[in-house]
Amino acid sequence: MPKPLEPVDRERCQADVPGPGPFTVGGEIGDPRNGYRVRCKNKPTVIATENQPGEDGRIGSMSLCRDCVVVFVRDLGVGYATLRDIMDPDKNLQEQLELAKHIQDQYDEEGGNGIDQDDANQLAELVMSLHEWIKKGGFLPTEWNRGGVSPELLEGHEDEVTDLLLEMKD
Ligand SMILES: [Zn+2]
Numbered sequence: 543m544p545k546p547l548e549p550v551d552r553e554r555c556q557a558d559v560p561g562p563g564p565f566t567v568g569g570e571i572g573d574p575r576n577g578y579r580v581r582c583k584n585k586p587t588v589i590a591t592e593n594q595p596g597e598d599g600r601i602g603s604m605s606l607c608r609d610c611v612v613v614f615v616r617d618l619g620v621g622y623a624t625l626r627d628i629m630d631p632d633k634n635l636q637e638q639l640e641l642a643k644h645i646q647d648q649y650d651e652e653g654g655n656g657i658d659q660d661d662a663n664q665l666a667e668l669v670m671s672l673h674e675w676i677k678k679g680g681f682l683p684t685e686w687n688r689g690g691v692s693p694e695l696l697e698g699h700e701d702e703v704t705d706l707l708l709e710m711k712d
Pocket of ligand 1: 555556557582583584606607608609610611
């Protein structure tokens, strides 16, 4: 396995896979110093993070596709790295909102009969996976993560909130 690249690429697997070699016609030719290996082109599904720092004292991370993660674990062993699912909470939320809007439009247009089953199911999957992600300690979508209560929500309730904060201090 190659030295992990930095930073982690969520769009493309960061493993090197065997290339066709120097005397093959067609395909992409890798670097001879790297055994003619070329960068995998698949979309990654997990991020592998080393459990022990490398010789330079740093802990490496890399993204891997479904195929490469099997090779990674086979070559390096299960204890070598911690694997976690790739998740983009911002993208997930964006897709959720677009689908929800689309489903609402479908509902309005057809009097409730026009909702596409696949859209509804895809929305359900997005909700479930975002929930799983947050439950496991993943960070919130940026739009949800204000780090406090917005002033609009507080309006008219300032005294109650002040009281609550004082109570919490005790
Ligand atoms: Zn790969």
